[in-house]
Amino acid sequence: MNAPTTPATVPATVSAPRLAHSLSRVLATAARVLRQLRHDPRSIALMLLVPCLMLFLLRYVFDGSPQTFDAIGASLLGIFPLITMFLITSIATLRERTSGTLERLLAMPLGKADLIAGYALAFGLLAVVQSALATGLAVWFLGLDVVGSAWLLLLVALLDALLGTALGLFVSAFAASEFQAVQFMPAVIFPQLLLCGLFTARGNMQPVLEGISNVLPMSYAVDGMNEVLRHTDVTADFLRDVLVVSACALLVLSLGAATLRRRTA
Secondary structure, three states: OOOOOOOOHHHHHHHHHHHHHHHHHHHHHHHHHHHHHHOOHHHHHHHHOHHHHHHHHHHHHOOOOHHHHHHHHHHHHHHHHHHHHHHHHHHHHHHHHHOOHHHHHHHOOOOHHHHHHHHHHHHHHHHHHHHHHHHHHHHHHOOOOOOOOHHHHHHHHHHHHHHHHHHHHHHHHHOOOHHHHHHHHHHHOHHHHHHOOOOOOHHHOOHHHHHHHOOOHHHHHHHHHHHHHHOOOOOHHHHHHHHHHHHHHHHHHHHHHHHOOOOOO
Protein backbone atom coordinates (compact mmCIF):
# COMPACT_ATOMS: atom_id res chain seq x y z
CA MET A 1 0.00 0.00 0.00
CA ASN A 2 1.29 3.43 -0.90
CA ALA A 3 2.42 5.60 1.98
CA PRO A 4 -0.04 8.43 2.67
CA THR A 5 1.01 11.90 1.66
CA THR A 6 1.89 13.90 4.73
CA PRO A 7 0.20 17.30 5.09
CA ALA A 8 3.60 18.96 5.35
CA THR A 9 4.53 18.02 1.78
CA VAL A 10 1.37 19.35 0.13
CA PRO A 11 1.87 23.07 0.74
CA ALA A 12 5.45 22.82 -0.48
CA THR A 13 4.45 21.34 -3.84
CA VAL A 14 1.66 23.87 -4.25
CA SER A 15 3.49 26.98 -3.12
CA ALA A 16 6.73 26.48 -5.10
CA PRO A 17 5.14 27.09 -8.55
CA ARG A 18 3.20 30.03 -7.16
CA LEU A 19 6.38 31.53 -5.77
CA ALA A 20 8.18 31.04 -9.09
CA HIS A 21 5.32 32.68 -11.03
CA SER A 22 5.17 35.56 -8.57
CA LEU A 23 8.93 36.10 -8.83
CA SER A 24 8.78 36.08 -12.63
CA ARG A 25 6.01 38.70 -12.57
CA VAL A 26 8.01 40.89 -10.19
CA LEU A 27 11.10 40.66 -12.40
CA ALA A 28 9.07 41.38 -15.54
CA THR A 29 7.53 44.47 -13.92
CA ALA A 30 10.93 45.73 -12.78
CA ALA A 31 12.39 45.22 -16.26
CA ARG A 32 9.50 47.13 -17.85
CA VAL A 33 9.90 50.07 -15.44
CA LEU A 34 13.65 50.23 -16.10
CA ARG A 35 13.07 50.18 -19.87
CA GLN A 36 10.68 53.10 -19.54
CA LEU A 37 13.07 55.07 -17.35
CA ARG A 38 15.85 54.51 -19.88
CA HIS A 39 13.90 56.77 -22.24
CA ASP A 40 13.38 59.44 -19.57
CA PRO A 41 16.80 61.10 -19.12
CA ARG A 42 15.38 63.92 -16.99
CA SER A 43 14.13 61.50 -14.34
CA ILE A 44 17.43 59.63 -14.38
CA ALA A 45 19.32 62.90 -13.97
CA LEU A 46 17.07 63.89 -11.08
CA MET A 47 17.64 60.57 -9.33
CA LEU A 48 21.36 60.16 -9.91
CA LEU A 49 22.83 63.64 -10.29
CA VAL A 50 20.74 66.02 -8.18
CA PRO A 51 21.77 64.53 -4.78
CA CYS A 52 25.41 64.76 -5.86
CA LEU A 53 24.93 68.34 -7.02
CA MET A 54 23.30 69.31 -3.73
CA LEU A 55 26.15 67.80 -1.73
CA PHE A 56 28.68 69.56 -3.96
CA LEU A 57 26.97 72.94 -3.46
CA LEU A 58 26.67 72.34 0.27
CA ARG A 59 30.38 71.61 0.59
CA TYR A 60 31.39 74.89 -1.00
CA VAL A 61 28.68 76.93 0.68
CA PHE A 62 30.61 76.07 3.87
CA ASP A 63 34.00 76.37 2.19
CA GLY A 64 35.33 78.55 5.01
CA SER A 65 34.00 76.17 7.66
CA PRO A 66 34.64 72.54 6.67
CA GLN A 67 33.61 71.31 10.11
CA THR A 68 30.07 72.50 9.41
CA PHE A 69 29.94 70.32 6.31
CA ASP A 70 31.24 67.41 8.39
CA ALA A 71 28.49 68.03 10.95
CA ILE A 72 25.53 68.05 8.55
CA GLY A 73 26.88 66.40 5.40
CA ALA A 74 26.27 62.85 6.60
CA SER A 75 22.67 63.66 7.56
CA LEU A 76 21.96 65.22 4.17
CA LEU A 77 23.60 62.26 2.47
CA GLY A 78 20.60 60.30 3.69
CA ILE A 79 17.97 63.00 3.25
CA PHE A 80 18.66 63.97 -0.36
CA PRO A 81 18.20 60.42 -1.79
CA LEU A 82 15.01 59.98 0.23
CA ILE A 83 13.50 63.18 -1.19
CA THR A 84 14.45 62.55 -4.83
CA MET A 85 13.26 58.93 -4.79
CA PHE A 86 9.97 60.05 -3.20
CA LEU A 87 9.36 62.55 -6.00
CA ILE A 88 10.32 60.30 -8.89
CA THR A 89 8.47 57.24 -7.62
CA SER A 90 5.23 59.03 -6.79
CA ILE A 91 5.11 60.79 -10.17
CA ALA A 92 6.10 57.72 -12.20
CA THR A 93 3.51 55.49 -10.49
CA LEU A 94 0.79 58.09 -10.92
CA ARG A 95 1.67 58.45 -14.59
CA GLU A 96 1.17 54.70 -15.01
CA ARG A 97 -2.31 54.97 -13.50
CA THR A 98 -3.48 58.07 -15.36
CA SER A 99 -2.30 56.66 -18.71
CA GLY A 100 -4.30 53.45 -18.16
CA THR A 101 -1.20 51.26 -18.04
CA LEU A 102 -1.85 50.23 -14.46
CA GLU A 103 -5.42 49.20 -15.21
CA ARG A 104 -4.30 47.03 -18.14
CA LEU A 105 -1.58 45.41 -16.04
CA LEU A 106 -3.93 44.59 -13.17
CA ALA A 107 -6.41 43.06 -15.65
CA MET A 108 -3.73 40.45 -16.27
CA PRO A 109 -2.79 37.75 -13.72
CA LEU A 110 -0.65 40.26 -11.86
CA GLY A 111 -1.33 40.92 -8.19
CA LYS A 112 -0.97 44.28 -6.52
CA ALA A 113 1.82 42.95 -4.32
CA ASP A 114 3.73 41.70 -7.38
CA LEU A 115 3.33 45.09 -9.06
CA ILE A 116 4.50 47.04 -6.01
CA ALA A 117 7.42 44.65 -5.51
CA GLY A 118 8.42 45.12 -9.16
CA TYR A 119 8.38 48.88 -8.83
CA ALA A 120 10.32 48.69 -5.57
CA LEU A 121 12.93 46.42 -7.19
CA ALA A 122 13.38 48.72 -10.21
CA PHE A 123 13.68 51.90 -8.20
CA GLY A 124 15.72 50.05 -5.59
CA LEU A 125 18.35 49.20 -8.21
CA LEU A 126 18.51 52.87 -9.16
CA ALA A 127 18.74 53.72 -5.47
CA VAL A 128 21.86 51.55 -5.21
CA VAL A 129 23.54 53.56 -7.99
CA GLN A 130 22.32 56.86 -6.55
CA SER A 131 23.55 56.07 -3.03
CA ALA A 132 26.92 54.83 -4.29
CA LEU A 133 27.49 58.00 -6.33
CA ALA A 134 26.48 60.34 -3.50
CA THR A 135 28.47 58.48 -0.85
CA GLY A 136 31.58 58.24 -3.02
CA LEU A 137 31.40 61.94 -3.88
CA ALA A 138 30.93 63.02 -0.26
CA VAL A 139 33.64 60.82 1.27
CA TRP A 140 36.36 60.60 -1.39
CA PHE A 141 35.98 63.84 -3.31
CA LEU A 142 34.39 66.38 -0.96
CA GLY A 143 36.34 65.15 2.05
CA LEU A 144 33.49 64.31 4.42
CA ASP A 145 35.25 63.33 7.64
CA VAL A 146 33.67 60.07 8.82
CA VAL A 147 34.95 58.10 11.81
CA GLY A 148 33.13 54.91 10.84
CA SER A 149 33.10 52.90 7.64
CA ALA A 150 31.98 54.52 4.39
CA TRP A 151 30.21 51.24 3.59
CA LEU A 152 27.90 51.83 6.55
CA LEU A 153 27.14 55.29 5.20
CA LEU A 154 26.27 53.67 1.89
CA LEU A 155 24.00 51.17 3.64
CA VAL A 156 22.02 53.88 5.42
CA ALA A 157 21.83 56.04 2.28
CA LEU A 158 20.47 53.05 0.36
CA LEU A 159 17.86 52.31 3.02
CA ASP A 160 16.83 55.97 3.01
CA ALA A 161 16.41 55.90 -0.76
CA LEU A 162 14.31 52.74 -0.48
CA LEU A 163 12.20 54.44 2.18
CA GLY A 164 11.65 57.36 -0.18
CA THR A 165 10.62 54.87 -2.88
CA ALA A 166 8.13 53.22 -0.54
CA LEU A 167 6.64 56.57 0.52
CA GLY A 168 6.34 57.64 -3.11
CA LEU A 169 4.50 54.44 -4.05
CA PHE A 170 2.17 54.88 -1.10
CA VAL A 171 1.17 58.52 -1.61
CA SER A 172 0.67 58.05 -5.37
CA ALA A 173 -2.55 56.18 -4.55
CA PHE A 174 -4.06 59.36 -3.10
CA ALA A 175 -3.12 61.78 -5.90
CA ALA A 176 -5.21 62.48 -9.00
CA SER A 177 -2.50 64.31 -10.96
CA GLU A 178 1.25 64.76 -11.02
CA PHE A 179 0.79 68.19 -9.47
CA GLN A 180 -1.07 66.65 -6.54
CA ALA A 181 1.71 64.08 -6.14
CA VAL A 182 4.21 66.93 -5.77
CA GLN A 183 1.86 68.62 -3.29
CA PHE A 184 2.25 65.65 -0.95
CA MET A 185 5.87 66.59 -0.42
CA PRO A 186 5.14 69.44 2.06
CA ALA A 187 2.80 67.13 3.96
CA VAL A 188 4.99 64.00 4.03
CA ILE A 189 8.59 65.18 3.73
CA PHE A 190 8.86 68.71 5.15
CA PRO A 191 7.61 67.90 8.69
CA GLN A 192 10.10 65.05 8.90
CA LEU A 193 12.85 67.34 7.62
CA LEU A 194 12.14 69.89 10.37
CA LEU A 195 11.84 67.31 13.15
CA CYS A 196 14.58 64.82 12.20
CA GLY A 197 17.30 66.52 14.26
CA LEU A 198 19.10 68.18 11.34
CA PHE A 199 18.62 71.73 12.61
CA THR A 200 18.72 71.05 16.35
CA ALA A 201 19.02 68.04 18.62
CA ARG A 202 15.67 66.36 19.07
CA GLY A 203 16.12 66.45 22.82
CA ASN A 204 16.04 70.26 22.68
CA MET A 205 12.63 70.37 21.01
CA GLN A 206 9.32 71.05 22.69
CA PRO A 207 8.28 67.72 24.29
CA VAL A 208 5.29 67.16 22.00
CA LEU A 209 7.43 67.75 18.90
CA GLU A 210 10.14 65.49 20.30
CA GLY A 211 7.55 62.75 20.77
CA ILE A 212 6.39 63.16 17.17
CA SER A 213 9.98 63.08 15.90
CA ASN A 214 10.51 59.79 17.72
CA VAL A 215 7.99 58.05 15.44
CA LEU A 216 9.15 59.56 12.13
CA PRO A 217 11.44 57.36 10.02
CA MET A 218 13.63 60.22 8.80
CA SER A 219 14.71 60.83 12.39
CA TYR A 220 16.24 57.36 12.52
CA ALA A 221 17.81 57.84 9.09
CA VAL A 222 19.62 60.92 10.38
CA ASP A 223 20.53 59.20 13.65
CA GLY A 224 22.00 56.26 11.74
CA MET A 225 24.18 58.57 9.65
CA ASN A 226 25.37 60.38 12.76
CA GLU A 227 26.27 57.09 14.43
CA VAL A 228 28.61 56.30 11.52
CA LEU A 229 29.95 59.83 11.67
CA ARG A 230 30.99 59.51 15.32
CA HIS A 231 31.76 55.84 16.00
CA THR A 232 34.29 53.48 14.48
CA ASP A 233 32.29 50.35 15.32
CA VAL A 234 28.71 49.30 14.71
CA THR A 235 26.76 50.40 17.77
CA ALA A 236 23.48 49.15 19.19
CA ASP A 237 21.89 52.49 18.32
CA PHE A 238 23.04 52.12 14.72
CA LEU A 239 21.45 48.67 14.47
CA ARG A 240 18.24 50.06 15.96
CA ASP A 241 18.18 52.92 13.44
CA VAL A 242 18.79 50.59 10.48
CA LEU A 243 16.06 48.19 11.63
CA VAL A 244 13.54 51.00 12.14
CA VAL A 245 14.17 52.48 8.68
CA SER A 246 13.97 49.02 7.08
CA ALA A 247 10.77 48.14 8.94
CA CYS A 248 9.16 51.45 7.98
CA ALA A 249 10.02 50.89 4.32
CA LEU A 250 8.47 47.39 4.37
CA LEU A 251 5.39 48.64 6.21
CA VAL A 252 4.82 51.49 3.77
CA LEU A 253 5.31 49.14 0.80
CA SER A 254 2.64 46.85 2.27
CA LEU A 255 0.30 49.80 2.69
CA GLY A 256 1.07 50.84 -0.89
CA ALA A 257 0.02 47.41 -2.17
CA ALA A 258 -3.18 47.56 -0.11
CA THR A 259 -4.17 51.05 -1.30
CA LEU A 260 -3.10 50.75 -4.97
CA ARG A 261 -5.90 51.74 -7.33
CA ARG A 262 -6.36 50.69 -10.96
CA ARG A 263 -7.31 54.13 -12.23
CA THR A 264 -7.57 57.76 -11.15
CA ALA A 265 -11.08 58.72 -10.11
